[in-house]
Amino acid sequence: MDAFNLVAGIASLVGLVFSFLAFWQAKSASTAAREARDAVRIRTLAGELEVICVRAEQLLDLLLYRRLPEASLRVGELDSLLSEISLREQAHLAVGQVNSLLTVREQVSSIGDVILRGPAELRNLQPDGSVIATSRRVATTLREVLGAVKSKVESEDEK
Amino acid sequence: MTNVQADLDPAPLVQELVEKSKSGKLKWEATADRRAFVVSVGGNTTFRIRLVESTDVDEFGQPQSVQIPVLIMLDEKGNTLWEIRSRDVKAKGPGLYDLFSMARRIGNKLDERIGSAISALRQL
Numbered sequence: 001m002d003a004f005n006l007v008a009g010i011a012s013l014v015g016l017v018f019s020f021l022a023f024w025q026a027k028s029a030s031t032a033a034r035e036a037r038d039a040v041r042i043r044t045l046a047g048e049l050e051v052i053c054v055r056a057e058q059l060l061d062l063l064l065y066r067r068l069p070e071a072s073l074r075v076g077e078l079d080s081l082l083s084e085i086s087l088r089e090q091a092h093l094a095v096g097q098v099n100s101l102l103t104v105r106e107q108v109s110s111i112g113d114v115i116l117r118g119p120a121e122l123r124n125l126q127p128d129g130s131v132i133a134t135s136r137r138v139a140t141t142l143r144e145v146l147g148a149v150k151s152k153v154e155s156e157d158e159k
Numbered sequence: 160m161t162n163v164q165a166d167l168d169p170a171p172l173v174q175e176l177v178e179k180s181k182s183g184k185l186k187w188e189a190t191a192d193r194r195a196f197v198v199s200v201g202g203n204t205t206f207r208i209r210l211v212e213s214t215d216v217d218e219f220g221q222p223q224s225v226q227i228p229v230l231i232m233l234d235e236k237g238n239t240l241w242e243i244r245s246r247d248v249k250a251k252g253p254g255l256y257d258l259f260s261m262a263r264r265i266g267n268k269l270d271e272r273i274g275s276a277i278s279a280l281r282q283l
Contacts, residue, residue: 099200
């Protein structure tokens, strides 16, 4: 009977160890899966930001060539994209980056307002005018945010 | 619990914005509208300060056009949460004119430009 109890005790201890190992492995797998999912999300975010950057640079070109109807459409597009990304990707962006995106959205919106005011505001479309300067700042800020996100992607790749 | 019977006092908010602007923690940005500047904080709030045309009465009782600063607080969706005018800031201390001056100075990068202008002048 004693021998049976000893064997049963050892078996339960071994079972406990195996359960702990299984739990540990499951936890590691879950962490790895979450990290992989985050890495994919950040990569997708970088792709979306790249698109926004290109749109912002196109807006600058359209303004420089005074193609105002197309510029106005681009403003609307950028406004929507920036609204979506700053709300959707808050978990993957630092607060400072979300702040930059929100500020940029307001700047884009101000460009749209000036364009809609019509020919009286065309002096602002000179290369040193406020619209062009703001459009340049928007493109630069977006590239800075994209750079930070891409650097995060690269550091994830190195892991 | 929020006491909705008391009027919202914008003075503490304006004072905080002025102080944080003075200490360089708020990076106001210029916009396409030369009279408007924006800054976002906390990942969910944007402040826009803008000079707007208003009509006042001069010392002779004649209407005159003046520019007054208006501070607008926006949520993360760009909706206006609160619009504050100069007359709403009743407490002593910095007002919206001070805040607008700070925002314009930071947004237009005036300090950097003055610095480079001085060094350019010294090289003449």
